[in-house]
Amino acid sequence: MSQTLIAGANAPLPNDNISIRIMSQNAIDCAAYRLTTDGRVRGDGDMIFYGQTRSDDGNVSFRGHDSDGFFDINLPAQPVNIDKIALAFSSDQPLAQIGDVDIQVMRGNQVLLSCQLSATGRSEKAIILAECYRRQGSWKFRFIAQGFDGGLKPLSEHFGVEIADDVPTQANPVAAINTQKPINTQKAGSPPPIPTANTKASSVNLSKITLTKNQSSINLKKRDDFGKISVNLNWNQKPNIDKQAPKKGLLSDLFKSHSAGGIDLDVGAMIHLKTGEKTLIQALGNRFGSLSSAPYVYLRADDRTGQTSGGEWLDINGQQWAQIEEIFIFAFIYEGAPNWAQTDGVVTIHVPEQPPIETRLTEGAGNLPMCAIARLVNQNGSINVERINEYFKGHQEMDKAFNWGFSWKRGSK
Template identity: 45%
Template structure:
C-alpha cells in the first residue's frame, strides 16, 4: 500500500527507475531540474521540460504531459554530481495554482504507487509550485513532498535553479560599440505553440541558420499517451496501443503511406522521405512513437497528414491523454492534444503539414473515423485498403 505524505514529509525510495506522476484537473506544464549540492543546475541540459524532454544522458525523461504528466527517473544512472531532482508545475500564463482545482504528485515503483502527495490548493495564488524532490542522503535516495509556491511563472523559476533563459533583446536608438561577446552555450527558449480549436494553425518559414539545401531540417513528430487506462504507466491491464502514421502526397501527384501496419516504415533519405522509427509492439514504450520527416525535401512535398489509430485496447481517446509534438530546428515545439472524445472511433487524423509556396503550415485536425477507409474517403487519398497486421 502506498504511503501518503504531508507537505514537508519524506520517504525512502529504491535506487531504480521511478515514475514521478503529476495529476491535475486542468492541463499544466511540468518541469524537472537536476541540481548539485548548491541547489543549482550545472548546465542547461539539466532542465527537462516541454522544449527539452530528456537530460543529455537520458536518466530523466519527460514521458507524458497535460493533466496526467509523468517523468521517468533512473536513479542509478544519475551522475554523482546530481544531488537532487526537483519537480515543478506551472499553469497557463495568467492563471495561478488554485485554478488547477486538484493537484497531486506521486512516486511509482514497478507500476505501483509508492508515495502519494495530495496538494491542498486552498488559498494558493502562486504562479508556480515546487512540488517535490528526489534527494541523496547518506548514499541513499529519498523523496520529499515540498509544495512550495513560487511567484513569476516558469522563467523566474528556471532562473532560480540556474538555467539561462533566452529573452528578446530590447532595441535602443544608438547602441554604444561593445566588444564581441565570448562564445557561450545557447540559452534555453521557453516558447511553445499549442494548437487548439480557437488557434488551429501556425505558419513556419525556413530557418535562416540552417545550411543551404537543408530546408526545414529534420522534422520530428512524437506521439505520446498514457498507455494504461488503469493502474501505473507501465501496467499491462487495459493497455492502449496507439500507432502513429502519415499520409504523404508529393507535388508530382505521387502518394505514399507510412505506418507500422503492413511494415510500411518508410525511408528518410529516399522517397517518401518520411520514416517511422521502430514500432514498440509491447505497448510499453516510455517515449511513445516517433516519425521523422526529411525537411530538406520539403519543396517536393505537397502535404503530410499525421494520423494515429488504436491498434490494441478499447477505443477511448479521452482517456489516452494523447499529445502530438512537432520539433523543428530553430522553432518552438508545436503541440496538439487528443483531448476530444472520439467515441468508439479507432482512427484520428491529427494534423496536416501543408506546403504553401515552400513554407510550412501546421494545421490541427483532430478528426475521428471508424477506420482507414472512411478517413481515406474524407481526405480523398484513393488507396485500396485491406485487413493487415503488424
C-alpha cells in the same frame, strides 16, 4: 502498500528506474531540473518539460498532458555531479483556483510514495513540489510543496536555465485539402540510422503553441534546412493497467476490445512527394520508411502500451523538405476501447529552434477509432502546420474523405 508523505517528509528510493506522476484537475506545466550541489543546472539540457522532453543524456524524460504527467528517471544512470532532481509546476492561475495536486512515486506499476499538495489558501502560481536527492550514496525523495513567485520562466531562471522568448506568428485557418495527384504505394526500404539535427537553440524556449478550432494553423518560415523534425504521439495509460496484455491482432477487433488490457494508439503518415509519389508510413505492415531516401519520413519502434517514455515518434528529414509536398499525420486505436477522451492523447510536433506545436485528440466521435490529426504542407518552402482532428471508422474512410487514393486491406502487426 504505498507510503503517504506530508510536506517536509522524506523517504528512501530504490536505486532503480522510477516514475513520478503529477496529477491535477486543471492545466499545469510540469518541469524537472537536474541540479548540482550549488542548486543550479549544468546547462539547458538539465531542464525537462513539454518543450524538451528528455535530458541531454536521456536519463530523465517527460511524458504527459496538461493535467497528468510522468517523469521517468533512471536513478542509477544519473551523472555523478547531479546532486538532486527538483520537480515543479507552474500555471496561469493561482493554486487555490487549480485545486489539489497529487504526486505518486512509482516503480513500474507499483506506487511507492504518495503526496497531496492542498490548494486551500494557496495563492502561488508556481510550486516546487518535490525532489529526488542523494544522501550517503543512496537516493531519497522529499515532498517540499514550496511556493514560488512568478511562473515557469522565473522558476527556470532560478535554477540557472537560460530562457528564450521568441514565438512564431500564427497563420490564418487553412482551406480544405486537395490531394488529387498520381500515386505510388511502393514499400519504403529498410530504415537507416536517424541523423541528428544540425541546428541547436542557444537557450530553452518555454513557448508552446496549441492548435485549436479557433487557431487551426501556423506557418514556419522558409529555411534551407529545417533539421530533424519529430512528431510525437503520447497518451495516458493508467498505471494500474496490465501493460503486458496480449494484442488482439486485427483492426476489426477494435470495437470488441473493452477489456482491462489498456489502449494501444498507433501513429502513421501519408506522404506526398513533389515527384507525385505517395506512400504510407505505419507499424501495420512494417512500413517504417526511411530518412535518407524517399519518403524522408521514418517511424521509430512501435510503443504498444503508452508506458514508454515519449510514446511513439515519427521523424522527418527537414533537410529534404523541398522534396515533400505534404505529410498527413493520423493515429488510430489499434487495441482498446475506442474512446479518444479516455486516451487523453496529444500529438506534438518538434521543429528545431521553434516552440513545440501540439494538438489534442480528446474531441470528436468517441466510438470511431481513426483520427486524422494534422498535415504539414510545403508552401513555397515554408511549413504550414494545419490541425484537422476529424474521426473515421478506419483507414479507407479517412482516405476517401481526403482523396489520397490508396488501396487498403486488413493487416496486423
